[in-house]
Amino acid sequence: MSVIIENLTKMYGLQKAVDNISFEVKTGEVVGFLGPNGAGKSTTMKIITCFMAPDAGDIRLGNLSIHSNADEIKRKIGYLPENNPLYGEMAIVEYLRFCAEIHGVDKKEIPQRIGSMIEKCGLDREKHKKIQELSKGYRQRVGLAQAMIHDPEILVLDEPTTGLDPNQIVEIRKLIKELGKEKTVILSSHILSEVEATCDRILIINRGRIVADGSSETLRHQAQGQEVLTVRIEHDNGNHVVKKLTALATVERAMPLDDKKEFYTVQSKPDSSSRKAIFDLCVENKWYLLEMTGTETRLEDVFRELTN
Amino acid sequence: MNKIWIITRRELAGYFDSLIAYVIIILFLGLTGYFTWIYQTNVFVAGQADLRVFFGWAYWTLFIFTPAITMRSLSDENRAGTFELLATKPISDFEIVIGKFLAALLMMLAAMACTIPYYITVANLGSVDHGSVLGGYLGLLLVVAAYASIGIFTSSITNNQVVALLTSWVLCFFFHFMFGLSSSAFSGIMADLLNYLSVQTHFNSLMRGVIDSRDLIFFISIVFGGLFLAKTVLSKRNWTN
Numbered sequence: 001m002s003v004i005i006e007n008l009t010k011m012y013g014l015q016k017a018v019d020n021i022s023f024e025v026k027t028g029e030v031v032g033f034l035g036p037n038g039a040g041k042s043t044t045m046k047i048i049t050c051f052m053a054p055d056a057g058d059i060r061l062g063n064l065s066i067h068s069n070a071d072e073i074k075r076k077i078g079y080l081p082e083n084n085p086l087y088g089e090m091a092i093v094e095y096l097r098f099c100a101e102i103h104g105v106d107k108k109e110i111p112q113r114i115g116s117m118i119e120k121c122g123l124d125r126e127k128h129k130k131i132q133e134l135s136k137g138y139r140q141r142v143g144l145a146q147a148m149i150h151d152p153e154i155l156v157l158d159e160p161t162t163g164l165d166p167n168q169i170v171e172i173r174k175l176i177k178e179l180g181k182e183k184t185v186i187l188s189s190h191i192l193s194e195v196e197a198t199c200d201r202i203l204i205i206n207r208g209r210i211v212a213d214g215s216s217e218t219l220r221h222q223a224q225g226q227e228v229l230t231v232r233i234e235h236d237n238g239n240h241v242v243k244k245l246t247a248l249a250t251v252e253r254a255m256p257l258d259d260k261k262e263f264y265t266v267q268s269k270p271d272s273s274s275r276k277a278i279f280d281l282c283v284e285n286k287w288y289l290l291e292m293t294g295t296e297t298r299l300e301d302v303f304r305e306l307t308n
Numbered sequence: 309m310n311k312i313w314i315i316t317r318r319e320l321a322g323y324f325d326s327l328i329a330y331v332i333i334i335l336f337l338g339l340t341g342y343f344t345w346i347y348q349t350n351v352f353v354a355g356q357a358d359l360r361v362f363f364g365w366a367y368w369t370l371f372i373f374t375p376a377i378t379m380r381s382l383s384d385e386n387r388a389g390t391f392e393l394l395a396t397k398p399i400s401d402f403e404i405v406i407g408k409f410l411a412a413l414l415m416m417l418a419a420m421a422c423t424i425p426y427y428i429t430v431a432n433l434g435s436v437d438h439g440s441v442l443g444g445y446l447g448l449l450l451v452v453a454a455y456a457s458i459g460i461f462t463s464s465i466t467n468n469q470v471v472a473l474l475t476s477w478v479l480c481f482f483f484h485f486m487f488g489l490s491s492s493a494f495s496g497i498m499a500d501l502l503n504y505l506s507v508q509t510h511f512n513s514l515m516r517g518v519i520d521s522r523d524l525i526f527f528i529s530i531v532f533g534g535l536f537l538a539k540t541v542l543s544k545r546n547w548t549n
């Protein structure tokens with residue numbers, strides 16, 4: 001089931017937390033919301049899950065709208081709120097049963113649903129413990145289990161891996177990827193490698209607006225534009241090399257790399273590559289070309305450029 | 309209805325798991341038992357086979373304990389953020405409020421049910437006016453319902469249990485005692501109004517065994533008023549600028 005967000009606006013007092021956002025998430029897509037703290041990620045999720053009403057705009061799931069079909073929409077969505085609030089005094093199994101009942105899961109199916117969630121989320125060893133006795137990683141799994149207990153078509157996960165150790169992060173990501181095969185997943189994060197590892201598509205949000213939308217490759221490509229190479233050429237006179245490199249037809253800029261001898265950074269003109277020309281130049285002058293590597297723009301750079 | 313019951317059941321389990329239910333029941337039985345059977349003004353001194361002494365003390369004891377039962381109900385959800393979890397499940401704010409209210413009411417009803425042996429004892433001592441005992445119990449139940457709904461309301465406005473407890477005591481104290489007390493300082497319509505607002509007036513009339521619709525309407529209005537206010541506070545998050 002696809003989710004269509006149309007001209008969504010939400011104000012907190014005079015501040016626009018979400019400013020006229022529109023986008024569509026298709027069935028089976030895993031979309032990552034990326035943005036600095038306070039960018040409007042959580043607010044958007046709270047509106048999608050029908051926790052808050054927007055000041056303007058609409059969200060539609062098929063022909064259901066949050067304004068008139070909130071109850072049906074809530075049934076189709078599984079939600080893991082930010083900070084993963086849970087009833088600490090309840091045992092895991094008891095808590096999952098409570099969630100299943102509220103979601104109106106058929107009484108006969110409840111034990112089987114709880115069983116499969118416990119297995120899927122790896123909670124078997126801890127299942128009779130009270131939630132407050134669990135470690136953070138296990139609580140996060142309980143949060144995911146309650147979000148999926150009613151087998152929703154759409155999962156909304158607000159920062160699903162905060163506070164987990166690296167092993168747990170890898171496990172949760174694997175679980176999300178697994179889920180993404182059959183469900184529509186919308187997750188938020190401010191960790192770039194996370195969205196890069198789990199999402200098909202990334203939306204970068206800043207100050208309530210979408211500033212970029214696409215797969216991680218597209219975003220990187222958009223930001224990169226020009227080719228940047230690091231070359232190592234064995235030669236005593238650095239300035240001479242720089243002069244020769246700059247003289248090449250495809251090169252826009254060349255300069256020695258600050259701290260390393262014999263290393264140079266070469267930036268090509270838009271839509272051209274200087275790799276071959278540099279090689280030919282070295283052959284011509286009988287220089288030894290020791291290294292030539294392309295510098296890839298990292299998603300971090302894209303992110304910082306767009307949100308600063 | 310089904311969803312309300314799911315909430316009620318969870319709340320009740322919470323009361324009994326956290327031992328607060330046992331503490332309240334024991335304190336309630338201890339206090340009312342002491343004053344009914346042992347203290348100088350006990351049933352035997354009064355020399356009448358009725359439960360007036362018990363109802364008089366229970367009236368005050370329940371005023372103290374009911375807000376203690378409701379103080380956590382919504383304030384704790386606000387504090388822990390679990391309200392967001394609940395509100396994004398297919399259940400309405402009003403259903404949540406009613407579920408919590410029913411749990412508090414049933415909890416206090418359980419405490420009151422433990423005093424049935426008092427009734428049986430007194431009935432064996434002499435001929436009891438059954439109507440007035442029934443009226444008394446109904447009165448207690450309605451008083452508890454009114455205070456529970458006020459308690460749920462004060463619990464909805466804060467994320468701190470102590471704030472919820474103190475504000476509900478203050479609010480309930482006006483209905484419980486202050487309105488009745490201050491009515492004697494006025495005359496005419498003001499006195500009537502304050503008298504009508506006093507829970508004591510309505511409780512006394514029920515305790516006589518007279519079930520008057522005016523008394524019922526009074527209590528039911530407080531109950532719905534409190535629950536409606538609580539629901540409104542919860543739904544405030546949806547208001548647009």
